[in-house]
Amino acid sequence: MKNKILIAYSIPKEGLTELETHFDLIYPEKEFFTKDELIERIPECIGLLSIFNRDVSAEIIKAGKNLKIISNYGVGFNNIDLSVANEQKIIVCNTPEAVCEPTAELCMGLLLSLSRQISVYNSELKSNPNFEWGVMKNLGNTLRGKTLGIIGMGEIGKSVAEKAMAFGMNIAYHNRKPITDIKWSKAVYMNLEELLKESDVVSLHCPLTPETDHLLGEKEFVKMKSTAFLINTARGAVVHEEALAKALNKGEIAGAGLDVFENEPTIYPGLLQQKNALVVPHIGTATWETRIEMGREASRNMIDYLKNGNTKNRVN
Structure with a gap:
């Protein structure tokens, strides 16, 4: 039985094919998981693929009893409560490349x-x-x-x-x-x-x-x-x-x-x-090619850490 990764937002699945070979991915049925839905689903997951425009609050992080990594889809990570992630010994990554x-x-x-x-x-x-x-x-x-x-x-x-x-x-x-x-x-x-x-x-x-x-x-x-x-x-x-x-x-x-x-x-x-x-409405990375590549980079963060114990895009 594969470990589970929670995908917070409906991003292109083409960027997550490698991740899906290693883990069971839980996708939102709509555009994104609400805060309450994240809190409900995150205890069963070892990873969260978060999104730059939605908060990953202390409450969400603390609900992740088995959570080991948060890989943020975006270069910024101010949407994530880093202090609580540090307290819980959860590593946080981003997608700078x-x-x-x-x-x-x-x-x-x-x-x-x-x-x-x-x-x-x-x-x-x-x-x-x-x-x-x-x-x-x-x-x-x-x-x-x-x-x-x-x-x-x-x-x-x-x-x-x-x-x-x-x-x-x-x-x-x-x-x-x-x-x-x-x-x-x-x-x-x-x-x-x-x-x-x-x-x-x-x-x-x-x-x-x-x-x-x-x-x-x-x-x-x-x-x-x-x-x-x-x-x-x-x-x-x-x-x-x-x-x-x-x-x-x-x-x-x-x-x-x-x-x-x-x-x-x-x-x-x-x-x-x-x-x-x-x-313009925050479109710096808003191209089809980039959205797919961001998924690949966020996936590699998780695979590298969960399979090999290290990842280059760690921010905490």
């Missing part, structure tokens, strides 16, 4: 749309029959020669940097410590204040921690160039949304491209009213 490239691609998409006002002009052309064309109308900004300031130079940040360099951008970054790899010798390490002042685009790629919660707020936006753009494909709470809306409204910065929000799916109303705020 699968999400890297699609998130970096979306970041560049937001940057291109902001700099050339693609979304704005698309909307206006469709809705305004009197839209004005002209050589000196509908101008945007060129990326070549501009400075991209990356906050959080992990794998996603590096992938964004590589793509931006292909567009001729200069790279500055703020990290816990400078990168020593000679490959990044042309990227300039800056403290946060210096990066905000010098960058034409500030792009967030840091995890949400007590230190990065509301990392950018009223005081930080004042330091940025009035022509600068902010892009957030990291975590919503890294940015103080109300302060950002005010900064956009007052022209303290030129625009923002946002994939993540403080209280998803709710977006601060002031942001929705800003023409220079480009918002």
Whole structure:
């Protein structure tokens, strides 16, 4: 008889075929298991494949009497009560490799749309029959020669940097410590204040921690160039949304491209009213290929640990 794994959300089964050869998988009949359903089913399982947008609370974790591993479908893991997982000696993993490239691609998409006002002009052309064309109308900004300031130079940040360099951008970054790899010798390490002042685009790629919660707020936006753009494909709470809306409204910065929000799916109303705020519904990893690959990576975490006693994506 195989051990059981609880699949919290209805994700593509193509990514779970290897996991299914080793374990019995319990899938939700609907889109996802509710909290009460998780608490009811988790005692019989040794593993939980959780999902980044639904909480794995202390109550759920403590109900997992036989639980050994939680493999989170996503790079973020702030949805999981890590302190309780540690108390219960349950390891927690994430899926950083699968999400890297699609998130970096979306970041560049937001940057291109902001700099050339693609979304704005698309909307206006469709809705305004009197839209004005002209050589000196509908101008945007060129990326070549501009400075991209990356906050959080992990794998996603590096992938964004590589793509931006292909567009001729200069790279500055703020990290816990400078990168020593000679490959990044042309990227300039800056403290946060210096990066905000010098960058034409500030792009967030840091995890949400007590230190990065509301990392950018009223005081930080004042330091940025009035022509600068902010892009957030990291975590919503890294940015103080109300302060950002005010900064956009007052022209303290030129625009923002946002994939993540403080209280998803709710977006601060002031942001929705800003023409220079480009918002999308947390689609950084939302491609068919990525969703399948995330399942494979989450599966490998479980197989490696439960069969071999070790896994590379452990976060606690």
